Amino acid sequence: MPLVGVLALQGDVREHVATLRSIGADVREVKRAEQLDGLDGLIVPGGESTTIARLLTTSGIRAALEKSLAGDLAVFGTCAGLILLASEILDGRADQWSFAALPLSVRRNGYGRQIASFETPVTVAGVGTVPGVFIRAPKIETWSSDVEVLATHDHGDGNHPVLVRYANVWGCSFHPELTSDDRVHRLFVDALR
Amino acid sequence: MSFSPDPSTVGSALVKRGLADMLRGGVIMDVVNPEQAKIAEDAGAVAVMALERVPSDIRRDGGVARMSDPQMIQEIQATVTIPVMAKARIGHFAEAQVLQSLDVDYIDESEVLTPADEEHHIDKWGFTVPFVCGATNLGEALRRIAEGACLIRSKGEAGTGNVVEAVRHLRTINSQMRRLHAADAAELYAMAKELGAPLALVQEVAATGKLPVPLFCAGGISTPADASLVLQLGAEAVFVGSGIFKSDDPVRMAEAIVEATTHYLDADAVTKVSTGLGAAMKGIETASLEQRLAERGW
Numbered sequence: 001m002p003l004v005g006v007l008a009l010q011g012d013v014r015e016h017v018a019t020l021r022s023i024g025a026d027v028r029e030v031k032r033a034e035q036l037d038g039l040d041g042l043i044v045p046g047g048e049s050t051t052i053a054r055l056l057t058t059s060g061i062r063a064a065l066e067k068s069l070a071g072d073l074a075v076f077g078t079c080a081g082l083i084l085l086a087s088e089i090l091d092g093r094a095d096q097w098s099f100a101a102l103p104l105s106v107r108r109n110g111y112g113r114q115i116a117s118f119e120t121p122v123t124v125a126g127v128g129t130v131p132g133v134f135i136r137a138p139k140i141e142t143w144s145s146d147v148e149v150l151a152t153h154d155h156g157d158g159n160h161p162v163l164v165r166y167a168n169v170w171g172c173s174f175h176p177e178l179t180s181d182d183r184v185h186r187l188f189v190d191a192l193r
Numbered sequence: 194m195s196f197s198p199d200p201s202t203v204g205s206a207l208v209k210r211g212l213a214d215m216l217r218g219g220v221i222m223d224v225v226n227p228e229q230a231k232i233a234e235d236a237g238a239v240a241v242m243a244l245e246r247v248p249s250d251i252r253r254d255g256g257v258a259r260m261s262d263p264q265m266i267q268e269i270q271a272t273v274t275i276p277v278m279a280k281a282r283i284g285h286f287a288e289a290q291v292l293q294s295l296d297v298d299y300i301d302e303s304e305v306l307t308p309a310d311e312e313h314h315i316d317k318w319g320f321t322v323p324f325v326c327g328a329t330n331l332g333e334a335l336r337r338i339a340e341g342a343c344l345i346r347s348k349g350e351a352g353t354g355n356v357v358e359a360v361r362h363l364r365t366i367n368s369q370m371r372r373l374h375a376a377d378a379a380e381l382y383a384m385a386k387e388l389g390a391p392l393a394l395v396q397e398v399a400a401t402g403k404l405p406v407p408l409f410c411a412g413g414i415s416t417p418a419d420a421s422l423v424l425q426l427g428a429e430a431v432f433v434g435s436g437i438f439k440s441d442d443p444v445r446m447a448e449a450i451v452e453a454t455t456h457y458l459d460a461d462a463v464t465k466v467s468t469g470l471g472a473a474m475k476g477i478e479t480a481s482l483e484q485r486l487a488e489r490g491w
Contacts, residue, residue: 009455010218010239012211031456046215047239048275054237055455080215093234093274108274114298115321117208135211136276136298178211 002040002192005030009055011047011080015177019185033064040192041074044081046135046175049108050093052080069101074168076188082106082171083138090141101169103144104161110139111155111173122162122174124151130181132162132174140164140173150187204321206343212276212298212323213344213407216240216430220420220451221409223247223434226265227272233437236447240276240298242432243269248305248352249435249474252484258306260288266295278325283490284310293322299344301325302337304489305351305434314490317341327411329362329487331369335390335398336491338406345404347428348487349412352435354476356413356422358487363410363426374402412487415440415473417453417466424457441471 001024006016008029020027020043028035030042042065044052056062069075077085088105089096111118111134122132132153140161143149151163153173162173163184176184202208219239224230230241245261246254260281270277276298281288283302288309292300302315304327317324318341327348328334334345347366349359369388376384376399385395397405410428414420415436423431431454433447440446449466456462479485 008218012214012217014217015214031459047217048215048219050234050275051219051237051239051451054451058452059455091274096274113296114208114212114276114323115293115296116203117212119202119205119207133207133211135208135215175211178207178214 001026002189003028003038004189004192005036005039005042007042007044007052007061007081009047009059009061010051011045012175012177013045016043016045016078016185019177019182020189023182023186023189025189030061031059033060036061036064036068036073039068039073041076041188042068043188044075044077044084045177046079046081049080049083050096053084053097056084066099069099069169072168074170074188074192075101076170076172078172078177079135079137079175082140082173083108085169085171102147102164102166102171104140104147104164104171105142106138107141108138109136110141111137120153122151122153124163124184124187127183127187130176130183131179133178134174137173140171209323209343210406213325216276216409217407218455219430220447220454221278221430221432222437222447223432224269225438227268229438229443230269230273232444233447234273234275236444237451238275238447239430240278241269241273242278242280242301242434243297244280247435247438248486249354249439250352251305252352260285260291260306263291263295266292266297270296280306281315282306283308284313284315286315289315289320289324293320297322299323299325302342303327304348304486308489314340325409327487327490328366330365331373331398332388332390333490334366334404334408335388335394338394338404339391343406344409345406346409346411346432347423348490349410349414350479350482351412351486352477353413353479353482354415354436354439354474355479356415356419358479359410359412359414359423360426362412362487363408363423363428366408367427370398370402370404373399414450415476417449417463417470420450420453421457421463424454430454436474439474445470446473
Protein backbone atom coordinates (compact mmCIF):
# COMPACT_ATOMS: atom_id res chain seq x y z
CA MET A 1 0.00 0.00 0.00
CA PRO A 2 1.21 3.54 -0.62
CA LEU A 3 2.60 5.48 2.35
CA VAL A 4 0.76 8.79 2.59
CA GLY A 5 1.84 11.60 4.89
CA VAL A 6 -0.52 14.13 6.44
CA LEU A 7 1.10 17.45 7.32
CA ALA A 8 0.32 17.67 11.05
CA LEU A 9 1.33 21.19 12.04
CA GLN A 10 -2.22 22.52 12.52
CA GLY A 11 -5.76 21.85 11.27
CA ASP A 12 -8.04 18.87 10.76
CA VAL A 13 -5.28 16.27 10.53
CA ARG A 14 -7.21 13.51 12.32
CA GLU A 15 -10.00 13.28 9.70
CA HIS A 16 -7.53 12.89 6.84
CA VAL A 17 -5.62 10.22 8.76
CA ALA A 18 -8.83 8.33 9.52
CA THR A 19 -10.08 8.46 5.92
CA LEU A 20 -6.73 7.37 4.50
CA ARG A 21 -6.49 4.46 6.94
CA SER A 22 -10.06 3.39 6.16
CA ILE A 23 -9.19 2.99 2.48
CA GLY A 24 -6.12 0.93 3.28
CA ALA A 25 -3.28 3.44 2.95
CA ASP A 26 -0.36 3.49 5.36
CA VAL A 27 -0.32 6.90 7.04
CA ARG A 28 2.37 9.01 8.69
CA GLU A 29 1.77 12.33 10.44
CA VAL A 30 4.46 14.82 9.39
CA LYS A 31 5.71 17.34 11.95
CA ARG A 32 9.42 17.32 11.01
CA ALA A 33 11.25 17.60 7.69
CA GLU A 34 12.82 14.13 7.82
CA GLN A 35 9.35 12.59 8.04
CA LEU A 36 8.87 13.48 4.36
CA ASP A 37 11.46 10.82 3.43
CA GLY A 38 9.98 7.77 1.74
CA LEU A 39 6.45 9.11 1.31
CA ASP A 40 4.46 8.23 -1.79
CA GLY A 41 2.09 11.15 -1.26
CA LEU A 42 1.35 13.99 1.15
CA ILE A 43 -1.88 15.70 2.15
CA VAL A 44 -1.78 19.32 3.32
CA PRO A 45 -4.97 19.60 5.40
CA GLY A 46 -7.47 22.32 6.13
CA GLY A 47 -6.61 24.80 8.86
CA GLU A 48 -5.38 28.38 8.81
CA SER A 49 -3.00 28.95 5.91
CA THR A 50 -1.08 31.75 7.66
CA THR A 51 -0.52 29.55 10.72
CA ILE A 52 0.56 26.50 8.72
CA ALA A 53 2.83 28.71 6.56
CA ARG A 54 4.62 30.01 9.65
CA LEU A 55 4.99 26.54 11.15
CA LEU A 56 6.29 25.17 7.82
CA THR A 57 9.08 27.75 7.97
CA THR A 58 10.00 27.33 11.63
CA SER A 59 9.97 23.52 11.38
CA GLY A 60 12.21 23.46 8.31
CA ILE A 61 9.58 21.51 6.37
CA ARG A 62 9.15 24.36 3.89
CA ALA A 63 12.58 23.91 2.30
CA ALA A 64 12.34 20.11 2.34
CA LEU A 65 8.86 20.11 0.80
CA GLU A 66 9.97 22.50 -1.95
CA LYS A 67 12.55 19.89 -2.96
CA SER A 68 10.01 17.06 -2.70
CA LEU A 69 7.52 18.93 -4.90
CA ALA A 70 10.24 19.46 -7.51
CA GLY A 71 11.11 15.77 -7.16
CA ASP A 72 7.58 14.65 -8.09
CA LEU A 73 6.15 13.86 -4.65
CA ALA A 74 2.36 13.77 -5.08
CA VAL A 75 0.88 16.49 -2.86
CA PHE A 76 -2.83 17.17 -2.28
CA GLY A 77 -3.87 20.42 -0.59
CA THR A 78 -7.39 20.80 0.78
CA CYS A 79 -8.71 24.30 1.58
CA ALA A 80 -5.76 25.92 3.43
CA GLY A 81 -3.56 23.35 1.67
CA LEU A 82 -4.80 24.60 -1.72
CA ILE A 83 -3.84 28.16 -0.73
CA LEU A 84 -0.35 27.01 0.24
CA LEU A 85 0.15 25.30 -3.14
CA ALA A 86 -1.27 28.07 -5.37
CA SER A 87 1.01 30.25 -7.50
CA GLU A 88 -0.93 33.40 -6.57
CA ILE A 89 -2.90 34.31 -3.42
CA LEU A 90 -5.51 37.09 -3.56
CA ASP A 91 -6.78 38.82 -0.38
CA GLY A 92 -4.04 37.18 1.66
CA ARG A 93 -1.52 38.79 3.94
CA ALA A 94 0.78 41.15 2.04
CA ASP A 95 3.74 38.90 2.83
CA GLN A 96 1.99 35.55 2.38
CA TRP A 97 4.20 33.06 0.55
CA SER A 98 3.21 29.81 -1.14
CA PHE A 99 4.88 26.85 -2.85
CA ALA A 100 3.57 28.05 -6.24
CA ALA A 101 3.16 24.43 -7.35
CA LEU A 102 -0.30 24.89 -8.91
CA PRO A 103 -0.49 27.46 -11.74
CA LEU A 104 -3.65 29.19 -10.55
CA SER A 105 -4.77 32.14 -8.45
CA VAL A 106 -6.86 31.58 -5.38
CA ARG A 107 -8.85 34.11 -3.36
CA ARG A 108 -8.85 33.56 0.40
CA ASN A 109 -12.40 33.42 1.77
CA GLY A 110 -13.51 33.79 -1.85
CA TYR A 111 -16.90 32.28 -0.99
CA GLY A 112 -17.29 34.60 2.04
CA ARG A 113 -16.60 34.61 5.77
CA GLN A 114 -17.95 31.92 8.09
CA ILE A 115 -21.52 33.21 7.92
CA ALA A 116 -21.55 32.23 4.21
CA SER A 117 -20.00 28.75 4.69
CA PHE A 118 -22.16 26.11 2.98
CA GLU A 119 -22.62 22.55 1.81
CA THR A 120 -23.46 21.58 -1.77
CA PRO A 121 -23.14 18.46 -3.92
CA VAL A 122 -20.06 18.47 -6.18
CA THR A 123 -19.74 16.32 -9.29
CA VAL A 124 -16.24 14.91 -9.72
CA ALA A 125 -15.16 13.71 -13.17
CA GLY A 126 -15.12 9.92 -13.35
CA VAL A 127 -16.30 9.57 -9.75
CA GLY A 128 -19.83 10.95 -9.41
CA THR A 129 -21.43 13.34 -6.97
CA VAL A 130 -19.74 13.84 -3.60
CA PRO A 131 -20.75 16.10 -0.70
CA GLY A 132 -18.90 19.42 -0.80
CA VAL A 133 -18.32 21.18 2.52
CA PHE A 134 -17.08 24.75 1.96
CA ILE A 135 -15.82 26.54 5.10
CA ARG A 136 -14.38 30.05 4.62
CA ALA A 137 -13.34 28.38 1.41
CA PRO A 138 -10.74 29.66 -1.06
CA LYS A 139 -12.04 30.34 -4.58
CA ILE A 140 -9.93 29.50 -7.63
CA GLU A 141 -10.22 32.67 -9.74
CA THR A 142 -7.90 32.03 -12.69
CA TRP A 143 -6.07 28.90 -13.79
CA SER A 144 -3.65 27.82 -16.46
CA SER A 145 -5.12 25.85 -19.39
CA ASP A 146 -2.97 22.83 -18.53
CA VAL A 147 -4.54 22.48 -15.09
CA GLU A 148 -6.88 19.47 -15.16
CA VAL A 149 -10.25 20.56 -13.71
CA LEU A 150 -11.89 17.57 -11.99
CA ALA A 151 -14.87 19.41 -10.48
CA THR A 152 -16.44 22.85 -10.63
CA HIS A 153 -19.03 24.79 -8.67
CA ASP A 154 -21.15 27.77 -9.76
CA HIS A 155 -21.86 30.08 -6.84
CA GLY A 156 -23.81 32.51 -8.99
CA ASP A 157 -20.75 33.89 -10.78
CA GLY A 158 -20.00 31.13 -13.28
CA ASN A 159 -18.15 27.85 -12.93
CA HIS A 160 -15.01 27.87 -10.82
CA PRO A 161 -12.81 24.81 -10.34
CA VAL A 162 -13.08 23.26 -6.87
CA LEU A 163 -10.93 20.14 -7.45
CA VAL A 164 -7.88 20.30 -9.72
CA ARG A 165 -4.80 18.35 -10.66
CA TYR A 166 -1.58 19.56 -12.27
CA ALA A 167 0.93 16.73 -12.75
CA ASN A 168 1.80 15.56 -9.23
CA VAL A 169 -0.02 18.35 -7.41
CA TRP A 170 -3.70 18.30 -6.44
CA GLY A 171 -5.88 20.98 -4.85
CA CYS A 172 -9.40 21.23 -3.54
CA SER A 173 -11.50 24.14 -2.20
CA PHE A 174 -13.74 21.97 -0.04
CA HIS A 175 -13.28 19.39 2.71
CA PRO A 176 -13.71 15.78 1.53
CA GLU A 177 -12.24 14.67 4.87
CA LEU A 178 -15.21 16.05 6.85
CA THR A 179 -17.71 13.61 5.36
CA SER A 180 -17.91 9.82 5.30
CA ASP A 181 -17.56 9.81 1.50
CA ASP A 182 -13.99 8.64 0.80
CA ARG A 183 -14.02 8.77 -3.02
CA VAL A 184 -11.89 11.91 -3.39
CA HIS A 185 -9.21 10.38 -1.15
CA ARG A 186 -9.43 7.16 -3.19
CA LEU A 187 -8.90 9.16 -6.38
CA PHE A 188 -5.66 10.62 -4.98
CA VAL A 189 -4.41 7.39 -3.42
CA ASP A 190 -5.21 5.30 -6.53
CA ALA A 191 -3.06 7.69 -8.57
CA LEU A 192 -0.08 6.90 -6.33
CA ARG A 193 0.10 3.23 -7.28
CA MET B 194 -29.87 30.48 -13.89
CA SER B 195 -27.54 31.54 -11.16
CA PHE B 196 -26.74 29.14 -8.39
CA SER B 197 -27.77 29.91 -4.86
CA PRO B 198 -27.00 27.30 -2.23
CA ASP B 199 -29.96 25.73 -0.47
CA PRO B 200 -30.39 28.00 2.57
CA SER B 201 -30.63 24.98 4.83
CA THR B 202 -27.02 24.16 4.01
CA VAL B 203 -25.67 27.59 4.94
CA GLY B 204 -24.82 27.57 8.63
CA SER B 205 -25.40 23.80 8.89
CA ALA B 206 -24.09 22.01 11.97
CA LEU B 207 -21.35 20.52 9.78
CA VAL B 208 -19.98 23.86 8.55
CA LYS B 209 -20.24 25.36 12.06
CA ARG B 210 -18.44 22.47 13.75
CA GLY B 211 -16.16 22.23 10.73
CA LEU B 212 -14.68 25.67 11.36
CA ALA B 213 -13.85 24.57 14.91
CA ASP B 214 -12.16 21.51 13.39
CA MET B 215 -10.02 23.81 11.23
CA LEU B 216 -8.82 25.63 14.37
CA ARG B 217 -7.58 22.44 16.04
CA GLY B 218 -3.92 22.40 16.98
CA GLY B 219 -3.92 26.18 17.04
CA VAL B 220 -3.91 29.17 19.37
CA ILE B 221 -6.74 31.71 19.58
CA MET B 222 -5.48 34.96 21.07
CA ASP B 223 -7.35 37.73 22.88
CA VAL B 224 -6.64 41.13 21.30
CA VAL B 225 -7.93 44.60 22.16
CA ASN B 226 -6.85 46.56 19.06
CA PRO B 227 -5.67 46.08 15.45
CA GLU B 228 -1.98 46.34 16.45
CA GLN B 229 -2.32 43.37 18.78
CA ALA B 230 -4.35 41.50 16.16
CA LYS B 231 -1.49 41.94 13.68
CA ILE B 232 1.03 40.67 16.23
CA ALA B 233 -1.19 37.64 16.87
CA GLU B 234 -1.54 36.83 13.15
CA ASP B 235 2.19 37.33 12.56
CA ALA B 236 2.95 34.93 15.40
CA GLY B 237 0.74 32.23 13.85
CA ALA B 238 -2.57 32.55 15.75
CA VAL B 239 -5.40 30.59 14.07
CA ALA B 240 -7.95 33.22 15.14
CA VAL B 241 -8.26 36.29 17.33
CA MET B 242 -10.84 37.11 19.98
CA ALA B 243 -11.68 40.80 19.72
CA LEU B 244 -12.55 42.37 23.07
CA GLU B 245 -12.21 45.73 24.78
CA ARG B 246 -10.33 44.57 27.84
CA VAL B 247 -8.49 41.32 28.45
CA PRO B 248 -9.89 39.32 31.38
CA SER B 249 -7.20 40.41 33.86
CA ASP B 250 -8.15 44.05 33.25
CA ILE B 251 -11.87 43.25 33.53
CA ARG B 252 -11.08 41.63 36.86
CA ARG B 253 -9.03 44.64 38.01
CA ASP B 254 -11.45 47.33 36.83
CA GLY B 255 -14.70 45.73 37.95
CA GLY B 256 -18.01 47.14 36.70
CA VAL B 257 -20.22 45.57 34.05
CA ALA B 258 -18.33 43.94 31.17
CA ARG B 259 -20.24 43.97 27.87
CA MET B 260 -19.86 43.18 24.16
CA SER B 261 -17.14 45.24 22.44
CA ASP B 262 -17.78 48.35 20.35
CA PRO B 263 -18.62 47.19 16.77
CA GLN B 264 -16.12 49.74 15.40
CA MET B 265 -13.28 48.05 17.22
CA ILE B 266 -14.37 44.63 15.92
CA GLN B 267 -14.58 45.96 12.36
CA GLU B 268 -11.11 47.50 12.60
CA ILE B 269 -9.72 44.16 13.65
CA GLN B 270 -11.61 42.36 10.84
CA ALA B 271 -10.05 44.80 8.39
CA THR B 272 -6.56 44.15 9.76
CA VAL B 273 -6.26 40.35 9.76
CA THR B 274 -7.10 37.53 7.35
CA ILE B 275 -7.68 34.90 10.06
CA PRO B 276 -11.09 34.31 11.71
CA VAL B 277 -12.27 36.97 14.15
CA MET B 278 -14.29 35.92 17.19
CA ALA B 279 -16.10 38.18 19.67
CA LYS B 280 -17.82 37.76 23.02
CA ALA B 281 -21.47 38.20 23.95
CA ARG B 282 -22.80 38.13 27.51
CA ILE B 283 -24.41 34.89 28.69
CA GLY B 284 -28.08 35.00 27.63
CA HIS B 285 -27.70 38.31 25.75
CA PHE B 286 -29.08 37.19 22.38
CA ALA B 287 -29.35 40.79 21.15
CA GLU B 288 -25.58 41.25 21.53
CA ALA B 289 -25.19 37.99 19.61
CA GLN B 290 -27.48 39.33 16.87
CA VAL B 291 -25.23 42.39 16.58
CA LEU B 292 -22.14 40.20 16.36
CA GLN B 293 -23.78 38.07 13.66
CA SER B 294 -24.68 41.24 11.78
CA LEU B 295 -20.97 42.18 11.94
CA ASP B 296 -20.08 38.83 10.26
CA VAL B 297 -17.84 37.70 13.10
CA ASP B 298 -16.68 34.13 12.49
CA TYR B 299 -17.44 32.72 15.97
CA ILE B 300 -19.36 34.08 18.97
CA ASP B 301 -18.12 33.26 22.47
CA GLU B 302 -21.05 33.29 24.91
CA SER B 303 -18.68 34.08 27.71
CA GLU B 304 -18.62 34.07 31.47
CA VAL B 305 -15.81 36.65 31.24
CA LEU B 306 -18.52 39.24 30.53
CA THR B 307 -21.24 40.03 33.07
CA PRO B 308 -24.19 37.64 32.52
CA ALA B 309 -27.38 39.20 31.12
CA ASP B 310 -29.67 36.30 32.07
CA GLU B 311 -29.28 34.24 35.22
CA GLU B 312 -31.49 31.42 33.99
CA HIS B 313 -31.16 31.01 30.24
CA HIS B 314 -28.25 30.83 27.85
CA ILE B 315 -28.72 31.97 24.24
CA ASP B 316 -30.73 29.63 21.98
CA LYS B 317 -27.85 29.19 19.59
CA TRP B 318 -29.66 27.05 16.98
CA GLY B 319 -31.31 30.19 15.63
CA PHE B 320 -28.00 31.69 14.48
CA THR B 321 -25.98 31.16 11.30
CA VAL B 322 -22.75 32.08 13.06
CA PRO B 323 -21.38 29.30 15.28
CA PHE B 324 -20.98 29.63 19.05
CA VAL B 325 -18.33 28.54 21.52
CA CYS B 326 -19.29 28.17 25.19
CA GLY B 327 -17.34 27.47 28.36
CA ALA B 328 -17.88 24.47 30.64
CA THR B 329 -16.52 23.25 33.95
CA ASN B 330 -17.89 19.70 33.68
CA LEU B 331 -19.52 17.32 31.20
CA GLY B 332 -23.12 18.14 32.15
CA GLU B 333 -22.52 21.83 31.49
CA ALA B 334 -20.78 21.04 28.18
CA LEU B 335 -23.70 18.88 27.00
CA ARG B 336 -26.29 21.48 28.03
CA ARG B 337 -24.45 24.06 25.92
CA ILE B 338 -24.28 21.62 22.97
CA ALA B 339 -28.02 20.97 23.36
CA GLU B 340 -28.53 24.74 23.04
CA GLY B 341 -26.52 24.72 19.80
CA ALA B 342 -22.90 25.36 20.82
CA CYS B 343 -20.51 24.01 18.15
CA LEU B 344 -17.34 24.19 20.21
CA ILE B 345 -16.74 23.73 23.95
CA ARG B 346 -13.85 25.21 25.90
CA SER B 347 -12.93 24.70 29.50
CA LYS B 348 -13.73 27.84 31.47
CA GLY B 349 -10.63 27.80 33.60
CA GLU B 350 -10.38 30.96 35.64
CA ALA B 351 -9.87 33.76 33.11
CA GLY B 352 -7.48 36.61 33.85
CA THR B 353 -5.57 34.82 36.61
CA GLY B 354 -2.62 33.45 34.62
CA ASN B 355 -3.17 30.33 36.72
CA VAL B 356 -3.84 27.13 34.79
CA VAL B 357 -5.13 25.13 37.77
CA GLU B 358 -8.84 25.65 37.09
CA ALA B 359 -8.52 24.83 33.38
CA VAL B 360 -6.77 21.59 34.34
CA ARG B 361 -9.55 20.80 36.82
CA HIS B 362 -12.23 21.37 34.19
CA LEU B 363 -10.48 19.36 31.47
CA ARG B 364 -9.80 16.47 33.82
CA THR B 365 -13.41 16.54 35.05
CA ILE B 366 -14.89 16.53 31.54
CA ASN B 367 -12.57 13.76 30.37
CA SER B 368 -13.07 11.54 33.40
CA GLN B 369 -16.85 11.94 33.16
CA MET B 370 -16.68 10.96 29.47
CA ARG B 371 -14.61 7.88 30.34
CA ARG B 372 -17.23 6.86 32.92
CA LEU B 373 -20.00 7.15 30.34
CA HIS B 374 -17.98 5.22 27.77
CA ALA B 375 -17.51 2.36 30.24
CA ALA B 376 -21.13 2.34 31.45
CA ASP B 377 -23.80 -0.22 30.65
CA ALA B 378 -26.58 1.12 28.38
CA ALA B 379 -29.09 0.70 31.22
CA GLU B 380 -27.01 2.96 33.47
CA LEU B 381 -27.10 5.92 31.10
CA TYR B 382 -30.58 7.11 32.13
CA ALA B 383 -29.52 7.74 35.71
CA MET B 384 -26.21 9.19 34.55
CA ALA B 385 -28.06 11.64 32.28
CA LYS B 386 -30.15 12.70 35.26
CA GLU B 387 -27.07 13.08 37.44
CA LEU B 388 -25.28 15.15 34.77
CA GLY B 389 -28.38 17.22 34.05
CA ALA B 390 -27.84 16.59 30.35
CA PRO B 391 -30.09 15.35 27.51
CA LEU B 392 -30.18 11.56 27.24
CA ALA B 393 -29.47 11.52 23.50
CA LEU B 394 -26.21 13.42 23.97
CA VAL B 395 -25.25 11.24 26.93
CA GLN B 396 -25.80 8.15 24.77
CA GLU B 397 -23.73 9.69 21.97
CA VAL B 398 -20.79 10.40 24.30
CA ALA B 399 -21.14 6.89 25.77
CA ALA B 400 -20.89 5.41 22.27
CA THR B 401 -18.02 7.53 20.93
CA GLY B 402 -16.10 8.35 24.11
CA LYS B 403 -15.81 11.99 23.09
CA LEU B 404 -17.86 15.16 22.72
CA PRO B 405 -19.80 15.61 19.47
CA VAL B 406 -17.95 18.95 19.01
CA PRO B 407 -14.27 19.86 19.53
CA LEU B 408 -13.00 20.53 23.06
CA PHE B 409 -10.58 23.44 23.49
CA CYS B 410 -8.97 24.86 26.62
CA ALA B 411 -9.25 28.39 27.98
CA GLY B 412 -8.62 30.19 31.23
CA GLY B 413 -5.21 30.81 32.73
CA ILE B 414 -2.84 29.54 30.01
CA SER B 415 0.24 31.78 30.15
CA THR B 416 3.32 29.79 29.11
CA PRO B 417 4.32 27.36 26.35
CA ALA B 418 4.43 24.57 28.94
CA ASP B 419 0.85 25.41 30.00
CA ALA B 420 -0.23 24.88 26.38
CA SER B 421 1.64 21.59 26.18
CA LEU B 422 0.05 20.47 29.47
CA VAL B 423 -3.55 21.07 28.46
CA LEU B 424 -3.05 19.54 25.00
CA GLN B 425 -1.61 16.42 26.63
CA LEU B 426 -4.70 16.39 28.86
CA GLY B 427 -6.91 16.19 25.77
CA ALA B 428 -7.60 19.78 24.72
CA GLU B 429 -7.55 20.15 20.92
CA ALA B 430 -6.54 23.84 20.80
CA VAL B 431 -5.99 26.70 23.26
CA PHE B 432 -7.44 30.12 23.89
CA VAL B 433 -4.91 32.51 25.44
CA GLY B 434 -6.38 35.63 26.97
CA SER B 435 -4.28 37.86 29.17
CA GLY B 436 -1.26 35.53 28.95
CA ILE B 437 0.26 37.04 25.82
CA PHE B 438 -0.19 40.80 26.02
CA LYS B 439 0.40 40.89 29.82
CA SER B 440 3.75 39.13 29.46
CA ASP B 441 7.16 40.86 29.22
CA ASP B 442 7.61 40.12 25.51
CA PRO B 443 4.23 39.52 23.81
CA VAL B 444 5.70 38.81 20.34
CA ARG B 445 8.00 36.07 21.58
CA MET B 446 5.39 34.71 23.99
CA ALA B 447 2.82 34.47 21.19
CA GLU B 448 5.27 32.72 18.87
CA ALA B 449 6.40 30.38 21.63
CA ILE B 450 2.87 29.30 22.59
CA VAL B 451 2.07 28.62 18.91
CA GLU B 452 5.17 26.41 18.59
CA ALA B 453 4.43 24.61 21.86
CA THR B 454 0.85 23.94 20.75
CA THR B 455 2.00 22.26 17.53
CA HIS B 456 4.92 20.36 19.09
CA TYR B 457 3.25 19.71 22.47
CA LEU B 458 4.51 16.13 22.68
CA ASP B 459 8.10 17.16 21.91
CA ALA B 460 9.62 18.30 25.20
CA ASP B 461 12.81 19.46 23.46
CA ALA B 462 10.76 21.81 21.26
CA VAL B 463 8.83 23.18 24.26
CA THR B 464 12.12 23.67 26.12
CA LYS B 465 13.64 25.53 23.19
CA VAL B 466 10.80 28.05 22.92
CA SER B 467 10.56 28.48 26.70
CA THR B 468 14.22 29.40 27.09
CA GLY B 469 14.94 33.07 27.84
CA LEU B 470 11.36 34.02 27.18
CA GLY B 471 11.08 36.70 29.87
CA ALA B 472 8.42 36.83 32.54
CA ALA B 473 4.94 35.45 31.95
CA MET B 474 2.03 37.49 33.28
CA LYS B 475 2.21 37.88 37.05
CA GLY B 476 -0.93 35.91 37.82
CA ILE B 477 -3.18 35.42 40.81
CA GLU B 478 -3.47 32.50 43.20
CA THR B 479 -7.09 31.41 42.68
CA ALA B 480 -7.75 30.75 46.39
CA SER B 481 -7.46 34.52 46.97
CA LEU B 482 -10.09 35.44 44.33
CA GLU B 483 -13.18 37.38 45.35
CA GLN B 484 -14.98 36.79 42.03
CA ARG B 485 -14.86 33.40 40.32
CA LEU B 486 -15.88 33.85 36.69
CA ALA B 487 -16.22 30.08 36.20
CA GLU B 488 -19.26 30.10 38.49
CA ARG B 489 -21.13 32.21 35.96
CA GLY B 490 -23.33 30.07 33.68
CA TRP B 491 -24.94 26.81 34.72
